[in-house]
Amino acid sequence: MMKKEKVQRAFAESYLAIVLALLYLPILVIIVFSFTNSANFSFSNGFTLEAYASIFTSEKTPALLDALKNTFVLAIVSAVISTVLGTFATIGIFYLKPRLKKITLAVNQLPLVNSEIVMAVSLMVFFATFAFPQGWVRLIIAHVSFCTPYVVLSILPRLKQMNSNLYEAALDLGCKPFEALVKVIIPYISSGIVNGFVMAFTISMDDFIITQINKGQTGIETLSTFIYEDARLKSLEPFWFAVFSIIFIVVMTALLVVNVRKSKREEA
Amino acid sequence: MKKTKGITLTRRAFAYPYVLFLMLFVVVPLVLILLNAFLVDGALSFDNFVEFFSDTTGLQVLENSLIIGFATTLLCLLIGYPTAYFLAKYHASSKIYVLLFILPTWVNFLIRTLSTKAIFLALGIELGMGTVVFGMVYNYLPYMILPLHTAIAGIDKNLIEASHDLGANGLQTFVKTIVPLSWSGILSGITMVFIPSVSTFAISELLSNRQIFLFGDSIQTKFSQNMYGVGSVMSLVMLLLVVLFNLLVNRAGGNDDDVSRSML
Numbered sequence: 339m340m341k342k343e344k345v346q347r348a349f350a351e352s353y354l355a356i357v358l359a360l361l362y363l364p365i366l367v368i369i370v371f372s373f374t375n376s377a378n379f380s381f382s383n384g385f386t387l388e389a390y391a392s393i394f395t396s397e398k399t400p401a402l403l404d405a406l407k408n409t410f411v412l413a414i415v416s417a418v419i420s421t422v423l424g425t426f427a428t429i430g431i432f433y434l435k436p437r438l439k440k441i442t443l444a445v446n447q448l449p450l451v452n453s454e455i456v457m458a459v460s461l462m463v464f465f466a467t468f469a470f471p472q473g474w475v476r477l478i479i480a481h482v483s484f485c486t487p488y489v490v491l492s493i494l495p496r497l498k499q500m501n502s503n504l505y506e507a508a509l510d511l512g513c514k515p516f517e518a519l520v521k522v523i524i525p526y527i528s529s530g531i532v533n534g535f536v537m538a539f540t541i542s543m544d545d546f547i548i549t550q551i552n553k554g555q556t557g558i559e560t561l562s563t564f565i566y567e568d569a570r571l572k573s574l575e576p577f578w579f580a581v582f583s584i585i586f587i588v589v590m591t592a593l594l595v596v597n598v599r600k601s602k603r604e605e606a
Numbered sequence: 607m608k609k610t611k612g613i614t615l616t617r618r619a620f621a622y623p624y625v626l627f628l629m630l631f632v633v634v635p636l637v638l639i640l641l642n643a644f645l646v647d648g649a650l651s652f653d654n655f656v657e658f659f660s661d662t663t664g665l666q667v668l669e670n671s672l673i674i675g676f677a678t679t680l681l682c683l684l685i686g687y688p689t690a691y692f693l694a695k696y697h698a699s700s701k702i703y704v705l706l707f708i709l710p711t712w713v714n715f716l717i718r719t720l721s722t723k724a725i726f727l728a729l730g731i732e733l734g735m736g737t738v739v740f741g742m743v744y745n746y747l748p749y750m751i752l753p754l755h756t757a758i759a760g761i762d763k764n765l766i767e768a769s770h771d772l773g774a775n776g777l778q779t780f781v782k783t784i785v786p787l788s789w790s791g792i793l794s795g796i797t798m799v800f801i802p803s804v805s806t807f808a809i810s811e812l813l814s815n816r817q818i819f820l821f822g823d824s825i826q827t828k829f830s831q832n833m834y835g836v837g838s839v840m841s842l843v844m845l846l847l848v849v850l851f852n853l854l855v856n857r858a859g860g861n862d863d864d865v866s867r868s869m870l
Binding site for chain 1: 642845852
C-alpha cells in the first residue's frame with residue numbers, strides 16, 4: 339500500500355513538472371538564445387551581449403520607447419479612472435435595490451465574459467457612429483470599460499464582509515454621510531481598492547485586441563501593438579529576443595516578489 | 607429614522623455614474639451591433655444574415671474555428687484536469703507552486719506566441735493547424751487549470767473519505783465523487799478556454815503564417831473593410847456562443863472564476 343502511494347505520488351510530481359516545463363520552455367529558450375545574438379537559435383556566436391547592446395543602437399528603439407511610454411500612460415490613466423469610478427460604483431451598487439443590483443452586476447460581467455473581439459468591434463462602431471475623436475479619448479474609454487468591472491469585483495467582497503453598523507455608528511457620532519464614507523467605508527475596503535487598481539493597471543498594460551482595433555490612424559502604438567506590427571511578418575530578430583527576455587524577467591520577478599510577500603503576510 | 611433613509615439614497619447614488627457609463631459604453635455599442643445586423647440602408651432586413659449564411663467560405667471559417675476551439679478546449683481539459691487534481695492533492699498548502707502554473711499568462715500573449723513561432727521555425731516544424739492548436743493550448747491552459755483547481759481544492763475531504771469507506775476504489779471515487787463535485791470548475795474552465803480560442807485574433811495568423819484564418823480574424827477583417835452588416839451578424843453569432851456558455855456555467859452554480867486573475 340505504501341509503495342503504491344509512493345509510485346502514485348512520483349507519477350503526479352513528474353506530471354506536474356512536465357506541464358510546468360512545457361509552460362516555461364518557450365520563455366527559457368528565448369532567454370538562453372538572447373545571449374547568442376542569433377535569430378535562428380544557434381550557438382555559433384558563443385556567449386555575447388550584442389543583442390542587448392542593440393537595444394541602445396537599433397533604429398527601432400525610439401519607437402519602442404515611445405510605445406512603452408504610451409503603454410504606461412494609458413495604463414495609469416485608465417487604472418486611476420477605473421479605480422475612482424469603480425470604488426464609488428461598488429459602494430452604490432451594494433446599496434441598490436436587489437433587482438437593479440442584480441442587473442447592474444450582470445452588465446458589469448459583460449466585458450469579462452464577452453469575446454474580446456466583439457467588445458472591440460462594438461466599441462469601434464460606437465466611436466465611429468458618434469464621431470468620438472480618434473486616439474487617446476477612444477483608447478482611455480475602451481480601457482476604462484474593461485478595467486472597471488475588475489475593480490468592482492475586487493471591492494465587492496470586502497464590502498460584503500463589512501459590518502454595516504460601522505457606518506451607522508459614524509453617523510451617530512456626528513459624521514456627515516460623505517465624511518462617513520471617506521473615513522469609515524473607504525479605509526475598510528482599501529485593500530480591495532488597491533487590488534482593483536493593480537488589476538486594472540496590469541490588464542490595461544496586457545491588452546492587445548481592444549487597443550489594436552480602436553487605436554485608429556493616429557499612430558499611437560502600445561507595446562503589444564508595436565510588437566505585432568513589427569514582428570508579425572518577419573522572423574524574430576535578436577533585438578526582440580533581448581527585449582522579450584527583459585520583459586519576461588521583469589514581469590516574472592515582480593509577480594513572484596509580490597505574491598511571495600503576500601502569502602508570507604497571510605501566514606503571519 | 608428619516609435621516610437613515612436619506613443616507614441610503616445618497617449611497618445608492620454613487621452607483622449612478624457607473625450605471626450610466628455601462629449603459630453608454632457597454633450596452634449601447636452592443637445594441638449598435640444588433641442594429642447593424644438587422645438594418646440595411648435604414649430598413650429592417652435579413653440580407654446580412656442571408657449574405658453570411660450563404661457564403662460558404664465564411665461558414666468554412668466558422669467551422670474551422672469551432673473545430674480548433676473544440677480541440678483546444680479538449681486538450682486543455684485533458685492536460686489541465688490531472689494538473690489541477692495533483693496540485694490540489696499534493697500541493698494544497700503551497701500557493702506559490704500553484705501560482706507558477708498561472709504566472710506565464712501575465713506575459714503578453716503576443717510575446718509568448720512569437721517566441722513559440724520562432725522556436726517552431728528553428729526546429730523546421732511546418733506552420734499549420736497543428737502549430738495553431740499547440741499555440742492555443744499553450745496560451746489558454748492556465749485559464750483551464752485555475753477554475754479546475756479552485757473547484758477541486760474546495761471539495762470537502764470527508765466526502766472523498768466517505769466514498770472510500772463505502773467501498774469505492776480510487777477510480778470509482780474519482781469518477782463518481784471528485785468529477786461531479788468539480789463540475790462547476792469544469793464548465794467554467796471550458797468557457798474560459800473555448801470562447802477566446804474560437805474568437806482569437808492574431809494567434810492563428812502568427813502560428814500558421816496567415817494560412818489559417820479564424821472567426822476572430824474574419825470579424826476584424828469585415829469591420830476594417832467597412833462591411834459592418836455582415837461583421838455584426840458574425841459578432842452576434844459569437845455573442846450567442848458567449849451567452850449559451852455562460853448560461854451553462856451559471857446553471858451549474860459556479861461563476862466566481864471570471865475574476866480568475868484577481869486571485870493572484
